[in-house]
Amino acid sequence: MVQRAAVVGLGLIGGSIGAALRQTGVSVHGFDTDPERAARARALGLVDEVLENIDAAVSNAEMVVIATPVLAVVDLLPRILTTATKAALIVDTASVKRPVTHSIDRLKRPVHALGGHPMAGKEQSGPEAADPALFRGRLFVFCPSANTTDQARDMARSLAAMLGSRPLFLDAEEHDRLVAASSHMPQLLSTALASYLDPESLAVAGPGLVDMTRLALSDTSMWRDIFVTNSDNVAAVTRGYIRRLEELIEIVDSQNIESIAQMMEAGRAAAESIRVASIP
Amino acid sequence: MVQRAAVVGLGLIGGSIGAALRQTGVSVHGFDTDPERAARARALGLVDEVLENIDAAVSNAEMVVIATPVLAVVDLLPRILTTATKAALIVDTASVKRPVTHSIDRLKRPVHALGGHPMAGKEQSGPEAADPALFRGRLFVFCPSANTTDQARDMARSLAAMLGSRPLFLDAEEHDRLVAASSHMPQLLSTALASYLDPESLAVAGPGLVDMTRLALSDTSMWRDIFVTNSDNVAAVTRGYIRRLEELIEIVDSQNIESIAQMMEAGRAAAESIRVASIP
Numbered sequence: 001m002v003q004r005a006a007v008v009g010l011g012l013i014g015g016s017i018g019a020a021l022r023q024t025g026v027s028v029h030g031f032d033t034d035p036e037r038a039a040r041a042r043a044l045g046l047v048d049e050v051l052e053n054i055d056a057a058v059s060n061a062e063m064v065v066i067a068t069p070v071l072a073v074v075d076l077l078p079r080i081l082t083t084a085t086k087a088a089l090i091v092d093t094a095s096v097k098r099p100v101t102h103s104i105d106r107l108k109r110p111v112h113a114l115g116g117h118p119m120a121g122k123e124q125s126g127p128e129a130a131d132p133a134l135f136r137g138r139l140f141v142f143c144p145s146a147n148t149t150d151q152a153r154d155m156a157r158s159l160a161a162m163l164g165s166r167p168l169f170l171d172a173e174e175h176d177r178l179v180a181a182s183s184h185m186p187q188l189l190s191t192a193l194a195s196y197l198d199p200e201s202l203a204v205a206g207p208g209l210v211d212m213t214r215l216a217l218s219d220t221s222m223w224r225d226i227f228v229t230n231s232d233n234v235a236a237v238t239r240g241y242i243r244r245l246e247e248l249i250e251i252v253d254s255q256n257i258e259s260i261a262q263m264m265e266a267g268r269a270a271a272e273s274i275r276v277a278s279i280p
Numbered sequence: 281m282v283q284r285a286a287v288v289g290l291g292l293i294g295g296s297i298g299a300a301l302r303q304t305g306v307s308v309h310g311f312d313t314d315p316e317r318a319a320r321a322r323a324l325g326l327v328d329e330v331l332e333n334i335d336a337a338v339s340n341a342e343m344v345v346i347a348t349p350v351l352a353v354v355d356l357l358p359r360i361l362t363t364a365t366k367a368a369l370i371v372d373t374a375s376v377k378r379p380v381t382h383s384i385d386r387l388k389r390p391v392h393a394l395g396g397h398p399m400a401g402k403e404q405s406g407p408e409a410a411d412p413a414l415f416r417g418r419l420f421v422f423c424p425s426a427n428t429t430d431q432a433r434d435m436a437r438s439l440a441a442m443l444g445s446r447p448l449f450l451d452a453e454e455h456d457r458l459v460a461a462s463s464h465m466p467q468l469l470s471t472a473l474a475s476y477l478d479p480e481s482l483a484v485a486g487p488g489l490v491d492m493t494r495l496a497l498s499d500t501s502m503w504r505d506i507f508v509t510n511s512d513n514v515a516a517v518t519r520g521y522i523r524r525l526e527e528l529i530e531i532v533d534s535q536n537i538e539s540i541a542q543m544m545e546a547g548r549a550a551a552e553s554i555r556v557a558s559i560p
Contacts, residue, residue: 119486141484168483181481186492188528189469191547194554196524201461203448204421205558206399208495212466215488216551220544227532227540235533242522244476248468252507253515260507264500267471271496274474278485 002026002158006061006084008054008076010041011219013093013118014067015130017163018046021063023132024162031057041127055083063089063159065116069225070094074103081111089155091116095179095222096229097143097172104145112152115143115172117179118165125219136164143172180233184226188238190215282306282438286341286364288334288356290321291499293373293398294347295410297443298326303412304442311337321407335363343369343439345396349505350374354383361391369435371396375459375502376509377423377452384425392432395423395452397459398445405499416444423452460513464506468518470495471503 003026007018010032018028018041030047031054032038038050051057054076058064064084066073073092077100080090090113092100100115119139122129140160144153153169160167170178194216197209227234251259285301287294290312298308298321310327311334312318318330331337334356338344344364346353353372357380360370370393372380380395399419402409420440424433433449440447450458474496477489507514531539 178481178484182485186488192525192528194547194550201458202557204458205462208466213551216547224541231532235529245472248472249515252511261504267474267496270474271493277482
């Protein structure tokens with residue numbers, strides 16, 4: 001049984017993990033580069049204690065969760081591998097996994113470290129948005145490196161269980177390709193839609209538009225790192241989307257009522273499959 | 281004060297209008313081509329009475345609301361203009377307005393008829409999804425024809441007031457261009473996204489994807505008519521969106537962290553403006 005965990009980065013994801021671990025009886029040390037945000041996370045009861053530096057936060061933990069944007073994960077990982085106890089699990093939560101597993105690959109020795117990506121989130125960010133139930137019923141994807149020990153995989157399964165989520169082990173290449181389609185491209189479509197609309201059309205904005213631009217409100221520094229590090233997959237899959245959209249424009253342009261009805265029925269059936277696949 | 285109204289088409293919008301009018305003390309006669317759906321609307325208390333044919337439903341009403349897909353509005357309008365009392369307001373609720381105002385234009389005499397479009401909706405359809413509060417705080421756009429009387433405009437304002445919504449008078453050309461951007465294109469983007477995704481990427485589908493494909497669940501027969509009748513505007517504005525999306529792909533492809541951060545900040549600011557403009 002895990003007794004002490006550390007969470008580095010106390011935003012929505014880190015704060016939610018801290019709160020969920022505390023509910024299972026784990027004592028959680030927290031650290032954030034923004035001391036004010038760390039204090040808010042502590043005041044909200046998401047962590048037991050906030051430490052002034054990262055080394056102090058992770059030194060006694062049996063489990064270290066790095067919940068920062070992906071470029072910071074890659075920066076912090078070597079230092080945390082040095083400071084944390086040898087037996088500790090080290091896992092991150094970023095949405096792109098190749099930079100993390102590559103950085104573990106480069107160590108050339110077995111470590112209890114692997115990449116992680118809980119498939120949960122919301123457009124609000126910061127510790128105030130944290131929720132211990134955020135991961136319940138959701139997938140927690142883990143991407144091992146060749147250097148990841150079997151023990152780390154077992155500890156990762158325990159972490160998922162403590163959060164109420166289902167573990168899924170995927171190759172980092174595969175993960176990054178799949179989430180480019182299912183998560184990163186939808187974000188880009190929402191950002192593009194929000195910034196494309198002429199202010200005059202907002203006079204008649206309705207609930208559908210609000211829905212389709214909700215993702216554009218998401219934390220911008222997290223998404224900046226995601227697009228920088230998964231640019232190849234995001235560009236490729238979004239170019240494919242454009243080709244599909246051009247096909248749909250042709251159908252609309254045709255004014256052929258049967259083709260348009262078929263297009264709508266196919267979209268509706270697909271949207272229903274997405275719900276079956278993704279709602280816990 | 282209006283005492284008797286008729287609603288033709290008892291789905292989400294017609295049912296919600298019936299329920300809202302009943303709450304203000306108006307007696308509502310309903311009609312639907314599907315007698316089973318009409319019976320459900322009656323059982324749910326959305327209308328006072330269901331009539332077996334459209335002529336009986338509208339004959340004594342002071343206000344007739346045609347809440348059907350737009351091609352059916354154009355079909356029904358001449359008949360309802362003949363059957364309804366001369367003093368009655370006749371208004372529809374479809375999302376495309378040129379076909380309706382053109383059909384009133386062709387009458388070559390003044391009538392108490394105009395196009396209407398309440399800026400409210402949800403992805404569920406049918407009388408079970410009806411809600412008398414659906415229009416509260418929302419815009420109700422009205423598009424007069426050159427044949428529309430001033431009295432019809434006044435009655436339309438009263439209708440909006442009874443639903444708790446704010447009336448806005450727009451030219452039908454202008455309306456159809458604006459809603460192509462703010463409503464019809466977002467629907468097409470959602471339908472395109474749902475039908476584009478490979479089933480394998482659904483293994484890692486998260487809440488963002490569910491958000492972005494919610495519109496694709498909307499009533500397909502309503503949307504079929506919208507795309508058929510507003511194809512020119514939808515195609516033009518969606519081609520513009522594709523050009524914007526191509527610019528964003530270039531930014532992602534560049535892996536330039538500052539340009540990507542700027543792109544995300546611009547999208548977030550725009551999404552916030554959309555909320556200010558559209559949430560009651």
